Amino acid sequence: DADVTQTPRNRITKTGKRIMLECSQTKGHDRMYWYRQDPGLGLQLIYYSFDVKDINKGEISDGYSVSRQAQAKFSLSLESAIPNQTALYFCATSEGGTNQPQHFGDGTRLSIL
Amino acid sequence: AQTVTQSQPEMSVQEAETVTLSCTYDTSENNYYLFWYKQPPSRQMILVIRQEAYKQQNATENRFSVNFQKAAKSFSLKISDSQLGDTAMYFCAFMKRNSGNTPLVFGKGTRLSVIA
Numbered sequence: 001d002a003d004v005t006q007t008p009r010n011r012i013t014k015t016g017k018r019i020m021l022e023c024s025q026t027k028g029h030d031r032m033y034w035y036r037q038d039p040g041l042g043l044q045l046i047y048y049s050f051d052v053k054d055i056n057k058g059e060i061s062d063g064y065s066v067s068r069q070a071q072a073k074f075s076l077s078l079e080s081a082i083p084n085q086t087a088l089y090f091c092a093t094s095e096g097g098t099n100q101p102q103h104f105g106d107g108t109r110l111s112i113l
Numbered sequence: 114a115q116t117v118t119q120s121q122p123e124m125s126v127q128e129a130e131t132v133t134l135s136c137t138y139d140t141s142e143n144n145y146y147l148f149w150y151k152q153p154p155s156r157q158m159i160l161v162i163r164q165e166a167y168k169q170q171n172a173t174e175n176r177f178s179v180n181f182q183k184a185a186k187s188f189s190l191k192i193s194d195s196q197l198g199d200t201a202m203y204f205c206a207f208m209k210r211n212s213g214n215t216p217l218v219f220g221k222g223t224r225l226s227v228i229a
Contacts, residue, residue: 040122042204042220043158043204045216045218088156101148102160104157
Protein backbone atom coordinates (compact mmCIF):
# COMPACT_ATOMS: atom_id res chain seq x y z
CA ASP A 1 0.00 0.00 0.00
CA ALA A 2 0.99 3.60 -0.56
CA ASP A 3 2.73 5.41 2.24
CA VAL A 4 0.79 8.65 2.39
CA THR A 5 1.99 11.17 4.95
CA GLN A 6 0.05 14.23 6.00
CA THR A 7 1.43 17.08 8.06
CA PRO A 8 0.48 18.42 10.49
CA ARG A 9 -1.68 15.79 12.18
CA ASN A 10 -3.56 18.44 14.14
CA ARG A 11 -3.67 22.20 13.87
CA ILE A 12 -5.50 24.94 15.72
CA THR A 13 -5.43 28.41 14.22
CA LYS A 14 -7.31 31.68 14.11
CA THR A 15 -9.73 33.13 11.61
CA GLY A 16 -7.97 34.97 8.78
CA LYS A 17 -4.72 33.04 8.95
CA ARG A 18 -3.18 31.37 5.93
CA ILE A 19 -2.84 27.63 6.44
CA MET A 20 -1.03 25.01 4.40
CA LEU A 21 -1.63 21.29 4.76
CA GLU A 22 0.96 19.06 3.19
CA CYS A 23 0.79 15.60 1.71
CA SER A 24 3.60 13.43 0.46
CA GLN A 25 3.70 9.86 -0.82
CA THR A 26 6.48 7.40 -1.45
CA LYS A 27 4.95 4.90 -3.86
CA GLY A 28 5.10 6.88 -7.07
CA HIS A 29 1.35 7.15 -7.56
CA ASP A 30 0.31 9.60 -10.26
CA ARG A 31 -2.99 10.69 -8.81
CA MET A 32 -3.51 12.68 -5.64
CA TYR A 33 -6.64 14.01 -3.98
CA TRP A 34 -7.75 16.24 -1.13
CA TYR A 35 -10.98 15.50 0.73
CA ARG A 36 -12.74 17.15 3.61
CA GLN A 37 -14.73 15.20 6.21
CA ASP A 38 -17.43 16.81 8.32
CA PRO A 39 -19.52 14.89 10.86
CA GLY A 40 -22.55 13.33 9.18
CA LEU A 41 -21.48 14.38 5.70
CA GLY A 42 -18.95 11.77 4.66
CA LEU A 43 -15.99 12.86 2.57
CA GLN A 44 -16.25 15.61 0.02
CA LEU A 45 -13.71 16.23 -2.73
CA ILE A 46 -11.86 19.56 -2.68
CA TYR A 47 -9.25 19.20 -5.44
CA TYR A 48 -7.54 16.44 -7.35
CA SER A 49 -4.53 16.08 -9.61
CA PHE A 50 -3.78 13.34 -12.13
CA ASP A 51 -0.19 14.45 -12.69
CA VAL A 52 2.11 17.35 -11.93
CA LYS A 53 0.62 19.63 -14.59
CA ASP A 54 -2.99 18.67 -13.94
CA ILE A 55 -5.17 20.31 -11.27
CA ASN A 56 -8.94 19.90 -11.08
CA LYS A 57 -11.57 21.39 -8.82
CA GLY A 58 -13.77 19.12 -6.80
CA GLU A 59 -17.23 19.76 -5.44
CA ILE A 60 -16.18 22.15 -2.64
CA SER A 61 -13.11 24.02 -3.92
CA ASP A 62 -14.18 27.55 -2.92
CA GLY A 63 -11.85 29.00 -0.29
CA TYR A 64 -9.09 26.47 -1.05
CA SER A 65 -6.14 26.26 -3.42
CA VAL A 66 -3.63 23.51 -4.16
CA SER A 67 -0.13 23.06 -5.47
CA ARG A 68 1.35 19.90 -6.99
CA GLN A 69 5.02 20.63 -6.43
CA ALA A 70 6.19 17.23 -7.56
CA GLN A 71 4.72 13.84 -8.28
CA ALA A 72 5.08 12.98 -4.62
CA LYS A 73 3.78 16.22 -3.07
CA PHE A 74 0.36 17.84 -3.09
CA SER A 75 -0.38 20.79 -0.78
CA LEU A 76 -3.71 22.27 0.21
CA SER A 77 -3.92 25.93 1.23
CA LEU A 78 -6.56 27.95 2.98
CA GLU A 79 -5.75 31.55 2.05
CA SER A 80 -7.82 33.12 4.79
CA ALA A 81 -9.20 30.51 7.15
CA ILE A 82 -12.75 30.78 8.45
CA PRO A 83 -14.45 28.77 11.23
CA ASN A 84 -16.65 26.72 8.89
CA GLN A 85 -13.49 25.23 7.39
CA THR A 86 -12.98 23.40 10.66
CA ALA A 87 -12.90 19.74 9.61
CA LEU A 88 -10.82 16.62 9.14
CA TYR A 89 -8.82 16.77 5.91
CA PHE A 90 -7.62 13.72 4.03
CA CYS A 91 -5.09 13.31 1.27
CA ALA A 92 -5.36 10.24 -0.95
CA THR A 93 -3.35 8.75 -3.79
CA SER A 94 -3.94 6.19 -6.50
CA GLU A 95 -2.13 4.69 -9.42
CA GLY A 96 -3.07 5.56 -12.95
CA GLY A 97 -5.43 3.40 -14.94
CA THR A 98 -8.78 1.99 -14.02
CA ASN A 99 -9.73 -0.05 -11.00
CA GLN A 100 -7.10 1.44 -8.76
CA PRO A 101 -8.34 2.11 -5.25
CA GLN A 102 -7.41 5.23 -3.36
CA HIS A 103 -5.05 5.03 -0.40
CA PHE A 104 -5.52 7.58 2.33
CA GLY A 105 -3.26 9.40 4.72
CA ASP A 106 -4.10 9.58 8.42
CA GLY A 107 -5.80 12.94 8.11
CA THR A 108 -5.21 16.44 9.45
CA ARG A 109 -7.66 17.71 12.02
CA LEU A 110 -7.95 21.46 11.53
CA SER A 111 -9.71 23.74 14.00
CA ILE A 112 -10.26 27.40 13.18
CA LEU A 113 -11.22 29.64 16.05
CA ALA B 114 -23.84 13.39 -11.16
CA GLN B 115 -23.55 10.33 -9.02
CA THR B 116 -24.98 10.09 -5.52
CA VAL B 117 -24.45 7.48 -2.82
CA THR B 118 -26.93 6.95 -0.02
CA GLN B 119 -26.37 5.12 3.23
CA SER B 120 -29.71 5.05 4.98
CA GLN B 121 -28.51 3.73 8.35
CA PRO B 122 -26.63 6.42 10.31
CA GLU B 123 -25.93 4.00 13.18
CA MET B 124 -26.07 0.26 13.76
CA SER B 125 -25.00 -2.14 16.44
CA VAL B 126 -24.32 -5.86 16.50
CA GLN B 127 -23.37 -8.43 19.07
CA GLU B 128 -19.90 -9.88 18.86
CA ALA B 129 -19.79 -13.01 16.64
CA GLU B 130 -23.09 -12.11 14.94
CA THR B 131 -23.64 -11.02 11.35
CA VAL B 132 -24.59 -7.51 10.29
CA THR B 133 -25.47 -5.99 6.93
CA LEU B 134 -24.88 -2.34 6.05
CA SER B 135 -26.93 -0.84 3.23
CA CYS B 136 -25.83 1.34 0.35
CA THR B 137 -27.69 2.53 -2.71
CA TYR B 138 -26.42 4.73 -5.48
CA ASP B 139 -27.70 6.64 -8.43
CA THR B 140 -25.85 6.80 -11.73
CA SER B 141 -26.43 6.72 -15.46
CA GLU B 142 -23.07 5.05 -15.99
CA ASN B 143 -22.86 1.38 -16.95
CA ASN B 144 -19.26 0.76 -15.99
CA TYR B 145 -18.08 1.70 -12.53
CA TYR B 146 -16.57 0.49 -9.29
CA LEU B 147 -17.97 0.36 -5.81
CA PHE B 148 -16.01 0.34 -2.57
CA TRP B 149 -16.50 0.02 1.14
CA TYR B 150 -14.07 1.90 3.37
CA LYS B 151 -13.72 1.52 7.12
CA GLN B 152 -12.77 4.39 9.43
CA PRO B 153 -11.97 3.21 12.97
CA PRO B 154 -11.59 5.66 15.86
CA SER B 155 -7.95 6.09 14.83
CA ARG B 156 -9.52 7.96 11.84
CA GLN B 157 -7.59 6.12 9.14
CA MET B 158 -9.52 5.31 5.97
CA ILE B 159 -9.04 1.63 5.21
CA LEU B 160 -10.24 -0.10 2.06
CA VAL B 161 -12.38 -3.08 3.01
CA ILE B 162 -13.67 -4.43 -0.27
CA ARG B 163 -14.32 -3.41 -3.87
CA GLN B 164 -16.64 -4.54 -6.63
CA GLU B 165 -16.44 -4.06 -10.37
CA ALA B 166 -19.86 -3.39 -11.85
CA TYR B 167 -19.23 -5.55 -14.90
CA LYS B 168 -18.60 -8.60 -12.72
CA GLN B 169 -21.68 -10.46 -11.60
CA GLN B 170 -19.90 -12.37 -8.86
CA ASN B 171 -20.09 -10.71 -5.47
CA ALA B 172 -16.73 -9.76 -3.96
CA THR B 173 -15.58 -11.35 -0.72
CA GLU B 174 -12.65 -10.61 1.59
CA ASN B 175 -12.46 -12.98 4.53
CA ARG B 176 -15.39 -12.07 6.84
CA PHE B 177 -16.55 -9.26 4.55
CA SER B 178 -18.76 -9.81 1.54
CA VAL B 179 -21.04 -7.72 -0.60
CA ASN B 180 -24.44 -8.19 -2.16
CA PHE B 181 -24.26 -6.28 -5.42
CA GLN B 182 -27.58 -5.79 -7.20
CA LYS B 183 -26.81 -3.75 -10.30
CA ALA B 184 -30.38 -3.35 -11.53
CA ALA B 185 -31.48 -2.15 -8.11
CA LYS B 186 -28.32 -0.03 -7.72
CA SER B 187 -27.69 -1.58 -4.36
CA PHE B 188 -24.37 -2.53 -2.77
CA SER B 189 -24.67 -3.85 0.77
CA LEU B 190 -21.82 -5.00 3.01
CA LYS B 191 -22.14 -8.10 5.15
CA ILE B 192 -19.81 -8.60 8.07
CA SER B 193 -19.81 -12.13 9.44
CA ASP B 194 -18.56 -13.18 12.86
CA SER B 195 -18.36 -9.55 13.97
CA GLN B 196 -15.37 -8.62 16.10
CA LEU B 197 -14.81 -5.71 18.47
CA GLY B 198 -12.23 -4.37 16.05
CA ASP B 199 -14.93 -3.95 13.43
CA THR B 200 -16.31 -1.00 15.40
CA ALA B 201 -15.92 1.93 13.00
CA MET B 202 -17.57 4.25 10.54
CA TYR B 203 -18.20 2.51 7.23
CA PHE B 204 -18.38 4.47 3.99
CA CYS B 205 -19.73 3.27 0.69
CA ALA B 206 -18.10 4.91 -2.35
CA PHE B 207 -18.62 5.03 -6.12
CA MET B 208 -16.12 5.60 -8.92
CA LYS B 209 -16.77 5.86 -12.64
CA ARG B 210 -14.75 3.58 -14.89
CA ASN B 211 -13.37 5.50 -17.79
CA SER B 212 -10.05 6.40 -19.35
CA GLY B 213 -8.70 7.61 -16.04
CA ASN B 214 -9.51 7.25 -12.40
CA THR B 215 -12.18 9.66 -11.35
CA PRO B 216 -12.45 10.68 -7.73
CA LEU B 217 -14.61 8.76 -5.31
CA VAL B 218 -18.12 9.83 -4.40
CA PHE B 219 -18.85 8.90 -0.81
CA GLY B 220 -21.99 8.21 1.16
CA LYS B 221 -22.42 9.86 4.54
CA GLY B 222 -21.41 6.76 6.44
CA THR B 223 -22.82 4.24 8.90
CA ARG B 224 -21.45 4.08 12.42
CA LEU B 225 -21.18 0.44 13.48
CA SER B 226 -20.74 -0.57 17.09
CA VAL B 227 -19.84 -4.16 17.94
CA ILE B 228 -20.97 -5.04 21.44
CA ALA B 229 -19.27 -7.65 23.60
